[in-house]
Amino acid sequence: MQLTTPSLLAIATGIVGSAWSSGAIASISIVGIPAALIAPSAPAVIWAEFFARGIALMPKIAVTTAGAYLYAAYDTRQRGGNWKGFVVGAALAIAIVPYTLAFMAGTNDLLHAAAKGAIEMRTPSSAPPSNLL
Template sequence: MPFLSTPLTLSATGGILGSAWVSGSLASLSICAIPALLQCGTTTEGLLRGWHLQYSRGLAHIPTTAAVIGLNYIYLAYHHHSLGLEWRGYATAAFTNLMMAPYTFAIIGATNNKLLGALSGTGKPLTESVVRMLMEKWSKLSAVRVLMPLAGAILGLWNLLQ
């Protein structure tokens, strides 16, 4: 590992830990929270409210955190490039963290909209079986997002150790 200034080392460490934290947050939603809601034997409205609570909590911190981490990795890539050091791991880590937003809009957005519409009453009313199916689909699609910041953490660590 080349000598790095303390701010760069702290920035890289923060990016790596932040990426891992976002990955863990997403994993807890997909692997723990949603399956637990589906097993609790509640009503359709209870399922929708439980999903919405988890969705809202994730929406409150995960996108912003991932964006800040992505920008941090961009800063690290730029600075390392200007010093003639390996920078591609940080650049790719930035990409993997920032790709969560387009993935969410493009791949999970329709499922989100159906569940949100059913909860608010502005969308098509959904039966319990359809809500369960949509929540299971949401959980699986969201589980793919776990890999994006996890890859960012691995790439950031790899680049730090170069």
């Protein structure tokens, strides 16, 4: 079975989206968090910024990636091809959202509280200068 150009584009989008998401998550875990732990400011504050950026972007990437895989599954199924792998790819791409909400909520709540406490403990004299950049 030959894939259509739109289906190939959807598959490529799904693969690139999956790879990008995996790379982003791995880079935060492997590079970002260890760097945050040795930074002079509170690691929880740095983590909170990682989280804020991730929660703003990752669900959008996951939905786009899943949509691309689902389109590829639909098109491939219509042509009599093997489509189930694309559905699995879509499910795995979107699974990070409920996983984060269900299994990471407790940890995330503790880290948010620690970040809030670290920010509230700063006084104007202990806050870093804002005119450095």
